[in-house]
Amino acid sequence: MMLSGWGRFPQQWCALHQPRDEAEVRAAMATGPRIARGNGRGYGDCAMQRNATIEMRRFNRMLAFEEETGQLVTEAGVLLAEVIDTFLPRGWFPPVTPGTKFVTIGGMVAADVHGKNHHRDGTFGRFVDWIDLMGEDGEVRRCSPQENAELFAWTIGGMGLTGVILRVAFRLRRVESAWIRQTTLPARNLDHVMALFEENGAATYSVAWIDCLNTGSGLGRSALMLGEHACADELSRTRRNAPFSVPAKRSRTMPVDLPRAALNRMTVKAFNALYYRNARAAAGDALVDWDSYFYPLDAILEWNRIYGARGFMQFQCVLPLDSAHAGLTELLRAIIASGEGSFLSVLKRMGAEHGPFSFPMEGYTLALDFPFSSGTARLMERLDAITLDHGGRFYLAKDARMSAATLRRADPRADVLAKVRRDAGLANFRSSQSERLCL
Amino acid sequence: MTAAPVLIIGARSDIGMALAHRYAAAGHPVQLAARASKGLEADAANIALRHGTSASVHEIDILEPESFAAFLDSLPQLPHVAICVVGLLGDQATSQTDIAAAQLTMRSNYEGPALLTGLIAERFAARGSGTIIGISSVAGERGRASNYVYGSAKAGYTAFLSGLRNRLSKTGVHVMTVLPGFVRTRMTAGMDLPARLTAEPAAVAEAIFRAATKQRDVIYVKPVWRLVMAIIRAIPEGIFKGTKL
Known part of the structure; x- marks a missing residue:
């Protein structure tokens, strides 16, 4: 179907897959070049691939929460809005949020989003404990600073070019009110x-x-x-009695x-x-x-x-x-x-x-x-x-x-990413954007 | 009132899962029953996390009636509401020539759901309270060439629920029949469904939840279906047999 990002430019026909489980992700991956897509809030063509765009919205379950550490484990397609709806009434808030709550957790990792607290707290990735990532071979790897550390580091901010993010563990922060x-x-x-x-x-x-x-x-x-x-x-x-409720809008x-x-x-x-x-x-x-x-x-x-x-x-x-x-x-x-x-x-x-x-x-x-x-x-x-x-x-x-040339002049890290992808056999995780930018 | 537990049989289905969320959102503990139920652990965790209620997972094979009593015994608590969402659309053309396929459709849509619902009804009647909700189908309202194997099984289930409701009407046990029209689920994936007649699973769950609190007897999820089915039932057989519906 015709897809675009939030900016509505460019528009492109892409074969869209909406998998419900890992087997269906594997099947979609088997068709060749592919990129994962969240809720389509990236502005341009970063979550589009003609051959196979794998929309992860059906991976929308929250799996575990630890009250002591604030660690929440969710599937990649859970929306930030759902996390807030569920956890703000219990006194927890996302550690970092972009300007819209209609992004998926997987998308937040892939773009390593920043928010209004970046000068103090850094990006969302700083609060990620681990990621379950499906690789080219269809295997799922737990990636963290301890396990598959290099893959973990490149996946945060890697724009989906290192594999399909399936699950993420990240830490919420405590707040006293909404x-x-x-x-x-x-x-x-x-x-x-x-x-x-x-x-x-x-x-x-x-x-x-x-x-x-x-x-x-x-x-x-x-x-x-x-x-x-x-x-x-x-x-x-009056508000102190219900610090987490705000007037309905x-x-x-x-x-x-x-x-x-x-x-x-x-x-x-x-x-x-x-x-x-x-x-x-x-x-x-x-x-x-x-x-x-x-x-x-x-x-x-x-x-x-x-x-x-x-x-x-x-x-x-x-x-x-x-x-x-x-x-x-x-x-x-x-x-x-x-x-x-x-x-x-x-x-x-x-x-x-x-x-x-x-x-x-x-x-x-x-x-x-x-x-x-x-x-x-x-x-x-x-x-x-x-x-x-x-x-x-x-x-x-x-x-x-x-253009690919502009990116390289701005950011020598682009060539490093391209090499990491080549060496690890990840070339088939590619979006229209990564093709344009020769990543 | 502390919220009463709700049993959902066929919890993996889209409608079953939507119902589990709807009841959990209202504070009810939910019991998720399905075949190969291990895969539902993540869904149970999700429901418990999102709604702050408890969710348990239970194994049931609707094709094994001899296991039903043990299944009910194994539940942490006899539920207050039991919803049977089990169904198998099957393939009409295959069912016409393949007896095993037709039998599977009949057993999945009639025999299993009716026997299990009946057994639960006995326990509810003994206790003197409870709500039984059976998901049947508008396809059971009149047999049509395109899906009469499925439709006849659903017709049987509708009649079973109707009789059960009649019998238990004075006992404090309520029986509700749900006749969803088209619903956008895995069962109908890839079909070209008319938008005005098609409901989302969450809307089906909401309609069922509300109707159950009002103790309705028979509901169509989208009211337009009541009219559609009234017309289809009213067509004289001599004309009906020549139609393609």
Whole structure:
């Protein structure tokens, strides 16, 4: 059937398998080149393979939980949303979460996702104890820092190119409530927001929304949002009685694809200005429920349709600390010069690099999205070039169009992964993305 | 009230598993019974973790009636609700020429479920309480060329449940017959099913759960099926025999 990632570009016909057990995974693998797919929230073509795309959603059981350590064992297709629904009422929360809860645990390992606490806690992979991985021979191997350690390391952030992830053991963290104490700090420009990030390195969560259209001395004006899990005694008396219950929210579904004209420079600019004004008005402390804090976009199901039927492209790079300021300035200037507005732009300070192929490195990451057009393709290439000039690298979970040459210039680890895959006979675990990137 | 245990016979099926989750979500301990039940341990763990209730696994082969009494004795507790989801669609064309295949379909859909349901009913009647839920089929409402071997067995089971309900109506034991139409399950995988007549397993489980609390007697999961089957039953035989349904 026709598949795409969350960005709806590219679309491609793929033979889709939906196995229920290991035997069915083996049977799907036997057809040749294949890649595992979770809930399809990777933006580009990282979970698509024409010959066989193995969707793991039916591996959706939770298998064990240890109260002493917080270790949860699940099958790969369990959604993060299900983990939260099940364990937050008991006082547990995911150690790391991306910006959507509609990802599978297997997908979180494969992309080694990061969240708003990356500067302190690192990626999801740091909380993974072991992975059950099906290899080319159809055998299932337990991979951990002790057993099959190299395979374990490359599987975290390995984009599914080392085998099919079947089960994962990872550690949840204890929380006292379902509420986040949020502090919003408006920042006049890029200098200001970067200074605020550095000052607030002790915060558990931090992320900035950044206005990509403002120019001059207000270039990079932002709203930095810090967050801490609220303790029970920070809640009002009524909430303290039920610290894990939050008011029910209605989710809305984007009913149609918006026409391309609905998102243009004017509307994006108006939205960004409004967002900044709201942030300034909301400056200070507020208690926010977990769902609104971590997953504001999940409340609009199928929000990717606001970009119209042609879809959109994401761009996310990370720049090392010493060149981040210069690089971000150039990236913002290039976006303004192009006249393409990024609807949602997010800046975040990242912590230390970890793992042989995971995306993050110590520095600043910028995430942008653009409705798809011929102009955007040119802009993205310009952004690629600026990132390369400043020693940055790219997030493969968001990529849909980078060239193999760009990847190699950004990240010498790509060749190491390709060699590991060749040596271990893993070449048939391949996605449309890995084929494009010659991994 | 502490939630009463629920026995699900044929728990591996999609409808059986959806029922187990639905009852566990309401706080009921669930007893999962199936053939080769070892493979259900992970499902039991999943149910227990997600819903914070207990889930146990029990071996039953619906084709071995002589084992039924021992099976019921082995349960940790006589359940309060017993649901029989066992069924085998079989292949009509094969069943027309292969007696063993036809017999397997008949025994899996009628003999086994009826005998086991009947035995449970005796124990419930002795206790003076309980709910028996039998999953039969709209295919049992009228024999059709395309699936009358399966349909006749389901017709037998529907009649059995009807008689059981009649007999036990004054005893405090309730018997409910479920006639799901098309359901998107492994049994129907690959079939081209009309969307308006087709239910998801979770919707079937929800309908059964609600109907059971209201002590309904016979339910169609999607109400439209009541109308569809009323029409199919009303067609005079002289005309019906010439149709292709």
